[in-house]
Amino acid sequence: NAGLASFVAEMESQGVWDDVVFVTVSDFARTLTSNGQGSDHAWGGHQFIAGGSVNGGRILGDYPGTLA
Secondary structure, three states, rough: HHHHHHHHHHHHHHHOOHHHHEOOOOOOEEEEOOOOOOEEOOOOOOOOEEEEEOOOOOOOOOOOOOOO
């Protein structure tokens, strides 16, 4: 949190925060329970997008009805 807060503060002090988009990307995650064989790769991880002009405060996508 402190690192991202410092980054945002610096971008704001330079007057460019509205021109910045910060994105995290993950193509890897784990299932909720291990399969015991080390190959329990699953859905992609959570994504995070922030920026001065980003219309945030929303969750996009559908939560699965079952995790089976």
